[in-house]
Amino acid sequence: LSGTVTATDGTAVPGATVLVCDAAGAWACDESLTSASGAYTSGTLTDGTYLLQVVPLEPNPVDALPGWYRNAPPANYATSAATATSIAIAGSSQTISLQLPRGSRFRGRVSASDGVAVPGARITPCLAATPTTCYAEVLAGAAGDYTTGVLANGSYKLRIDPPAANLRDLLGGWYRSAAPTNYAATADLATALAAPRSGGALDVRLPFGTRFRGRITASDGTGVAGAGVYLCPVPANLYCSLLYSIGIPASTSAAVYRVGAPYAMFARTVSWKSTVSWLTMPVRARSAIANPR
Numbered sequence: 001l002s003g004t005v006t007a008t009d010g011t012a013v014p015g016a017t018v019l020v021c022d023a024a025g026a027w028a029c030d031e032s033l034t035s036a037s038g039a040y041t042s043g044t045l046t047d048g049t050y051l052l053q054v055v056p057l058e059p060n061p062v063d064a065l066p067g068w069y070r071n072a073p074p075a076n077y078a079t080s081a082a083t084a085t086s087i088a089i090a091g092s093s094q095t096i097s098l099q100l101p102r103g104s105r106f107r108g109r110v111s112a113s114d115g116v117a118v119p120g121a122r123i124t125p126c127l128a129a130t131p132t133t134c135y136a137e138v139l140a141g142a143a144g145d146y147t148t149g150v151l152a153n154g155s156y157k158l159r160i161d162p163p164a165a166n167l168r169d170l171l172g173g174w175y176r177s178a179a180p181t182n183y184a185a186t187a188d189l190a191t192a193l194a195a196p197r198s199g200g201a202l203d204v205r206l207p208f209g210t211r212f213r214g215r216i217t218a219s220d221g222t223g224v225a226g227a228g229v230y231l232c233p234v235p236a237n238l239y240c241s242l243l244y245s246i247g248i249p250a251s252t253s254a255a256v257y258r259v260g261a262p263y264a265m266f267a268r269t270v271s272w273k274s275t276v277s278w279l280t281m282p283v284r285a286r287s288a289i290a291n292p293r
Contacts, residue, residue, distance in 0.1 A: 001087070002041040003097035005034050005054050005064075012038030013064045013100060016056040023049040023086045049086045054098055056150070063150045064100040077101065079152075103150035104195045108202035110144045110160055112170055117144030118206060120163030128155035131187035139163075157190040160204050171209040175202055183207065 001020055005013045018040040021029035030043045034054075052069035056062075067077030068084035077100055078084045087096060110121040123146045126134040140146040148158075160183070162170035173183035174190030182204055184190045193202070216224045 003095050005038045005098050007062045007064050007102050008099050011062050016054050019053040021051050023051050045089050047090050049088050051084050063102050065103045067100045069098050103152050106148045110140045110204050113205050113207050122161040124159040125156045128157050128192040151195045155192045169209050170206045
């Protein structure tokens with residue numbers, strides 16, 4: 001098979017992966033890349049029936065969406081293999097060209113509430129109707145700037161999480177409105193964003209959270225290593241979360257715990273109960289703790 005991959009406006013799609021797969025799924029796909037002009041040529045194929053898929057790769061300068069060959073241009077792509085058109089190969093070469101639709105991206109900058117950039121922040125677009133259905137996350141650059149992957153036209157919500165190390169104790173959240181107070185603690189409070197977007201950048205400022213720190217010992221004063229630390233909201237203390245496991249040797253006398261950076265619900269000034277247990281040797285502290293502490 002050979003042909004050309006373009007966007008629906010005729011712009012070439014360079015550097016895209018072209019997969020020619022056995023329609024019956026009996027063997028791995030043949031793989032090739034499109035040239036600067038969007039042209040491709042597959043490897044030698046045995047007689048049979050195939051499906052043709054194109055996956056644009058970053059930097060994807062035309063913001064083309066992936067698709068499967070469906071029929072003749074101009075509307076000749078499908079969004080899944082289930083609706084693709086199979087191609088019969090029987091002893092001769094064929095020319096199959098594919099036109100892919102364009103998508104769009106969200107762009108912006110992530111900073112803390114004090115305006116300092118948050119490099120490494122994680123930005124994840126999710127479907128507005130089902131926010132648990134999300135697409136690949138991207139990381140903010142050194143200046144906090146981010147650009148999502150290419151998204152199909154639709155409605156989305158943006159999840160923003162601090163970097164994995166989170167040295168500044170920032171909270172995660174969802175994009176809600178314009179800066180500076182533009183995050184929501186939960187998806188149901190987030191703003192649905194249309195793609196393609198007609199507005200400007202989606203800048204986000206993340207709030208600061210707090211951490212609890214302390215030391216766990218048995219009644220004889222010996223440090224309890226590896227204990228789990230739970231925080232439970234008062235009075236609804238049934239919904240505890242294991243936030244940090246110590247994991248230091250039992251012989252270590254420090255046994256210091258540090259609760260991980262909390263999510264948005266921990267940002268409020270509320271009371272908590274701390275429950276600590278160690279295998280069959282429970283050590284429980286049942287005093288309420290105010291947050292921020």
